[in-house]
Amino acid sequence: MRSSLESVVRGAGHVLAATHVSPDPDGIGSLLALGMLLERMQVSHTLVSQDGVPYDADFLPGADTIVTDAPHDFDVAILLDCSEPRRIGAAAERLDEATVVNIDHHATNTRFGDVIRVDAGALSTSQIVHRLAGELGYSLDRRMATCLLAGLVGDTQGFRIAATDARVLDDAAALVAAGGDLGEVSRGVFGARPLGHVALWGRVLAGASQSAGVLSAQIRLADRRAAGVAEDDDAGIVNFLQSVRGTRAAVIFSEQGDSKVSVSLRSVPGVDVAAVAADFGGGGHRQAAGCTLVGDLIDVSSRVLARVRQAVDDSTLGRGSG
Numbered sequence: 001m002r003s004s005l006e007s008v009v010r011g012a013g014h015v016l017a018a019t020h021v022s023p024d025p026d027g028i029g030s031l032l033a034l035g036m037l038l039e040r041m042q043v044s045h046t047l048v049s050q051d052g053v054p055y056d057a058d059f060l061p062g063a064d065t066i067v068t069d070a071p072h073d074f075d076v077a078i079l080l081d082c083s084e085p086r087r088i089g090a091a092a093e094r095l096d097e098a099t100v101v102n103i104d105h106h107a108t109n110t111r112f113g114d115v116i117r118v119d120a121g122a123l124s125t126s127q128i129v130h131r132l133a134g135e136l137g138y139s140l141d142r143r144m145a146t147c148l149l150a151g152l153v154g155d156t157q158g159f160r161i162a163a164t165d166a167r168v169l170d171d172a173a174a175l176v177a178a179g180g181d182l183g184e185v186s187r188g189v190f191g192a193r194p195l196g197h198v199a200l201w202g203r204v205l206a207g208a209s210q211s212a213g214v215l216s217a218q219i220r221l222a223d224r225r226a227a228g229v230a231e232d233d234d235a236g237i238v239n240f241l242q243s244v245r246g247t248r249a250a251v252i253f254s255e256q257g258d259s260k261v262s263v264s265l266r267s268v269p270g271v272d273v274a275a276v277a278a279d280f281g282g283g284g285h286r287q288a289a290g291c292t293l294v295g296d297l298i299d300v301s302s303r304v305l306a307r308v309r310q311a312v313d314d315s316t317l318g319r320g321s322g
């Protein structure tokens with residue numbers, strides 16, 4: 001199929017391809033795989049991640065080709081794994097003149113852009129890029145398969161989330177058949193934490209509190225400093241909280257340097273945390289979402305926790321939309 005996406009990309013002078021701030025293996029893996037496609041199509045491009053490449057994606061082939069600043073000139077911008085344009089960071093201000101392509105799988109995607117490839121049923125953006133490669137007539141090589149597999153493994157938490165279905169496993173099997181190494185990818189995504197996480201987990205988990213199925217904890221700037229962990233790294237603690245028996249929603253509040261607090265949310269099916277995050281200007285998926293609020297840690301925590309409790313109560317009463 002000659003998609004309009006294909007004509008936009010083939011006709012481009014220079015493509016800016018970008019993923020979201022505080023990136024994850026899906027954002028970076030999708031970005032790198034798209035870059036490999038653009039390379040094969042001989043389309044000039046720059047791969048941008050404003051916050052660089054995190055520890056759980058730096059093993060991916062080509063990770064060192066990603067830059068943090070958008071190029072001066074580009075006429076096509078491809079945004080990956082972004083529910084809205086401002087998720088790419090500062091370069092969002094410079095999209096007015098460009099043809100914008102929106103490739104994403106968030107339930108809260110605003111359907112921005114000129115070419116829209118949004119599938120909220122996909123469990124990773126990399127699944128959509130995988131399909132796109134097929135549509136454009138390109139077979140997968142080992143490097144591309146590795147990047148796409150990292151997106152799937154990251155966003156499904158190693159094929160463990162409730163939404164993991166036969167289509168995802170079929171896609172994963174195709175990626176492994178194309179040379180993706182599931183062991184290597186799982187180790188790169190889940191087994192490459194910096195040592196500082198040990199100290200951070202110790203400090204943060206010591207203060208965790210539980211109430212009516214909601215388990216939450218706070219990361220203070222002082223905790224980060226003491227543990228030597230970067231500001232945008234919440235060390236995956238929220239996934240651990242969600243693994244505790246009886247937890248219907250898990251929340252991590254993370255103090256940022258500029259009187260902002262970023263919030264990470266996880267939930268069981270039936271509790272819709274995307275709706276919670278959207279109420280505070282953020283977004284995500286029903287079972288994994290986030291938002292950033294202005295305010296101090298205590299104030300933000302109490303506001304958000306009240307809303308999370310409401311979502312949990314609604315689900316108990318059978319009113320949840322998750």
Ligand code: AMP
Nearest residue numbers: 264265282283284285288289290291292
């Ligand atoms: P995280 O808790 O950072 O792993 O994010 C969980 C999900 O929510 C991911 O799909 C993120 O892309 C999304 N997300 C996190 N923060 C925001 C935000 N401020 N706005 C929109 N989506 C977000």
Ligand code: MN
Nearest residue numbers: 024026027081
């Ligand atoms: Mn993501």
Ligand code: MN
Nearest residue numbers: 026081124125
């Ligand atoms: Mn994703």
